[in-house]
Amino acid sequence: MKKIGVIVPCYNEEESLPYFYKEMQKVMEQMDVEFELLFVNDGSKDKTLDILKDFAKKDERVRFLSFSRNFGKEAAIYAGLQHVNGDYVTLMDADLQDPPEKLILMYQVLIKENLDIVGLKTNNHKNYGFVRKFFTACYYKILGTFTTVPMAPNERDYRLMTRQVVDAILSLEEYNRYSKGLFNFVGFDTKWLTYDAPERVAGKTKWSFWKLFTYGIDGIVGFSTKPLVLSAMIGILFCFIAFLMIFVIILKTLIWGDPVGGWPSLACIIIFCSGVQLFFLGIIGEYLSKVYLETKKRPVYIIKETEKDMKKKR
Ligand code: UDP
Numbered sequence: 001m002k003k004i005g006v007i008v009p010c011y012n013e014e015e016s017l018p019y020f021y022k023e024m025q026k027v028m029e030q031m032d033v034e035f036e037l038l039f040v041n042d043g044s045k046d047k048t049l050d051i052l053k054d055f056a057k058k059d060e061r062v063r064f065l066s067f068s069r070n071f072g073k074e075a076a077i078y079a080g081l082q083h084v085n086g087d088y089v090t091l092m093d094a095d096l097q098d099p100p101e102k103l104i105l106m107y108q109v110l111i112k113e114n115l116d117i118v119g120l121k122t123n124n125h126k127n128y129g130f131v132r133k134f135f136t137a138c139y140y141k142i143l144g145t146f147t148t149v150p151m152a153p154n155e156r157d158y159r160l161m162t163r164q165v166v167d168a169i170l171s172l173e174e175y176n177r178y179s180k181g182l183f184n185f186v187g188f189d190t191k192w193l194t195y196d197a198p199e200r201v202a203g204k205t206k207w208s209f210w211k212l213f214t215y216g217i218d219g220i221v222g223f224s225t226k227p228l229v230l231s232a233m234i235g236i237l238f239c240f241i242a243f244l245m246i247f248v249i250i251l252k253t254l255i256w257g258d259p260v261g262g263w264p265s266l267a268c269i270i271i272f273c274s275g276v277q278l279f280f281l282g283i284i285g286e287y288l289s290k291v292y293l294e295t296k297k298r299p300v301y302i303i304k305e306t307e308k309d310m311k312k313k314r
């Protein structure tokens with residue numbers, strides 16, 4: 001019998017986990033495959049780990065990895081992909097915004113159409129406010145123009161993949177992981193199903209505006225070097241404008257003499273140009289910092305305990 005490995009990153013999900021597990025049990029009963037539920041406790045400060053231990057005690061299909069601190073969802077996904085077993089692997093949020101029952105259809109489509117990946121796209125973002133929707137739309141426009149890897153705003157991380165795809169993703173060993181990009185980078189035959197994303201079942205979102213903003217920058221820097229080209233081009237444009245202005249000033253001085261004046265405009269030009277310079281230095285800095293982190297070769301996550309430790313203690 002085929003086996004599906006389900007990876008669930010959890011950060012302070014004590015409220016959602018019981019609902020999630022219940023839903024997942026229903027799905028597992030309906031499907032004619034074996035299951036492995038691999039929960040990744042991303043340094044939760046609430047009772048998440050206790051709940052996971054409880055699941056693991058009662059249910060042999062449940063496994064967990066518990067991090068030594070919060071390493072972020074990306075790290076949790078990576079750890080999950082590295083440790084999960086199964087011929088097929090899927091990723092789900094613990095808050096039921098990735099409804100487990102969709103897995104039934106996803107699996108059917110994957111098998112029937114002989115695909116490598118079946119993912120979910122949302123029709124709606126009704127659970128997000130206007131500001132978040134607006135910035136998300138702008139961000140993906142920018143991302144789209146900068147990167148060659150296709151990424152859409154409504155693509156969830158929820159997708160069912162074959163073992164081959166998982167191995168391909170794991171072969172990308174970078175430290176700065178931006179899963180959305182990595183998933184699409186590897187390619188393979190993909191089909192997107194659409195659905196209405198429900199509200200979070202319980203608890204609060206773990207993503208602040210700032211966290212999303214820096215994550216967004218990671219996406220651009222991780223999948224495009226075009227911002228560097230852009231800064232070089234704007235630099236050239238500015239040089240060209242400067243030459244033009246020098247020419248105009250020389251001409252003006254020759255015709256009308258040299259009356260002292262124009263310092264406010266000069267001040268503005270200086271401030272503007274130094275602003276542009278600092279901005280582009282910042283862009284270069286972003287890339288440099290990624291190189292710096294990449295060369296350190298620090299682990300993406302550190303595991304403190306797993307379900308195997310639990311068995312040893314008994
Ligand atoms: N998550 C995580 N580590 C983090 C933040 C989030 O493992 O540092 C998990 C979280 O427990 C959930 C999933 O990632 O299962 C998605 O998070 P959330 O629902 O807060 O994001 P949203 O749906 O609001 O984008």
Ligand code: MG
Nearest residue numbers: 093095097200
């Ligand atoms: Mg969510």
